Amino acid sequence: MLTLCHRLGRLCLSSKGWFPQSQGYCSQQESVQDVIASIIKTAKANDPRLSNRTGKNPVPSKVRETKKQGAPKVIKGHEESEQTNSVQKCAALSSDIASEAEIETAEPVVMERKRTPVPSQTLLKKKVLQELEGQTDEEAETIAFIKSVRLSQPLAPDLEGYKEKFASFVEKMNLKRLPAVTRIISATQTDYQKYILQQWKLRMIEKLGTQGFEEYQKETFAKGHQLHSAIQQELSDKPAEVTPNIEGYWKSLQLVLPAIEHVHSLEDEISHSLLHYRGIFDCLAIYRGCPCVIDWKASAKPKPTLRDTYDYPLQLVAYAGALNQSDYLLERGIPHVNNAALVVAYENGDPAHIHFLDAAKCQYYWKKWLEKLHLYWVAKSKGDVA
Template sequence: MLVFKRMWFVRGASLPVRTLFTGYRLSSPKRRSPYNFSNSERYSALVKSVMSFRVSSQNPESLLAEDDHLYGPVIASPPSSKSSGTAKPEATHPFLNSSKTPETEEPVLGFPARILLNREQGRTLVPSVSRILQQTLSPEQIFHLERWKRRMIAELGEDGFQEYSQNLFRQGKRFHSVLEDFLTLGATWKDKSPAETPEDSPEVQGYMQSVSHILEDISAVRAIESTVQHDALNYLGIVDCVARYRGVLCVIDWKTSEKPKPFLGNTYDNPIQVAAYTGALNSDGNYKYQVENGLIVVAYKDGSPAHAHQLNSELLLEYWKKWLLRLEEFKSQRSNHVTSAFSEKR
């Protein structure tokens, strides 16, 4: 608070009169970022989830502020009805297969099924679950992911970013390979020590240590890295694992991260992916059983305990409806592309 003293002399008076003025230094209100419409908390976590290797001191909030400062306000259109979470698919399709019954007994002992993807068997034009989800990201998701990618390239360079991405891919692939060996042979992490697997990087050993307590609750493995295809809806995918978790048969998806993901909401499109895989498996005649539950396991390379997010039948059915919406959007995009290409040829 600032105090100003001013001397005033009143005519006919011999003493000065002091008058005190007090006041506060006012500042203009902080301008609100127009990006707030896109749910800053949600998409801040999205950027953090893809930044599995921290190389920048920037955080999502500072990036939003920087964009606002450099490029000025952005006029944001209201979210579409599909992104509001209230939209329903135009055509519904059953999640379960009426010709199959849920399995209640342990399977016959043997190696887990592994149906390899063979593009020569008429599957060339069948899109994958990953491709469909990638091409139907919301505008907000695309904005934040592209912003993160540009920042990474600015700091690492094109070659450095490519190397960084390849390292993440190799670590994830090796982690899945080690998991496959353990689950195929029916072993547990306690059967081996890190000294017995010197070929594995510290990161992979950390991932395995992270999921060790999860593996103790895995039994009756039915399939590993196996292709599933939904003929009626025309899409396919590769499930990481089908097994019982604490006695419940689940489609299991293994994920890696350096950032904690203690809540299902931190996994973003992963539940939709699991629902798509499960629906395809239930439709696929190569599998004589059907699955009603899912499980997402997030492993950490520092060895901290993995988070296991269970999807019961009711929750998985809700994500199945969201998958049908994404599938409809993908087919609409492809139809518009074909129509546009045909018009150009004419």
């Protein structure tokens, strides 16, 4: 409002505030709208060209040009010249102000946003693979086949050709053995994950020394092996051999083991017939009334959420996917495995955490696993991983 008053004329100060004063067009009782209306009325009375025009923009083009070029010089007195300039300015200002009738009857304006055509996802992925990885169309399509494999559904008929192409792709590498799940996850760690692991190693070496850290790693591996052996004995209805160094972990599992029913397999190896990887899963049993792949983990720190378990869920779904695409389940009369359970036992004996992955969570982690597997085979084809 203050800016508007400046445009209308000089300002005068009263006890109630600032009021525009320009040659008799203002009083303390008048509002700004009254002032504008009075100025426009006076402008029309003094200039017949304004009074003859109607509509949205009553100001002639010449008046607008005058505004841009500056007010012309007049022979009459200074006051009359100033009044004329004020009238012209206010008339030009009024041309930009829509009336209430115009606002009420105005048609809504629809803004159309121009859309840039986006190439299909398949072509986009192929282009990225070609540019960033230097692969041919055939190589890109062959490796992209990985992401088309489902967790528990059979392969789509239109992908049968890619199944054979991918098998030939793996055979050309002359691998002595299919890559293990843990190897694939380790080889595809992000830079951030590698940094965190390296910082942890440096802290442990600083605390224990190089030789002490090596002994710590050997002891941790031995504890894990002994714990798995004791669990396997317990679930096989054999006396469990619990050594003193795993007593805390064993106590942590006492509420979990009784909930595991109808154990089908323990510590068995499986390979994926389509994606060509292998792994050893800990347990295949009934948990919560459905077939589950179960993995045991030992930890010194609490892991109450799946986020705290890092890449462990990827291992579980990788094993489940391999089981579903093999004859392993069919030979044992077991339906598809769409659920998994990650059991984390604690060294201090606190109750273990059981992270149950239902079908929806398994599907989510399966996609994450396929992304890592895709990265691995790309790197393997380029010789970036051993």
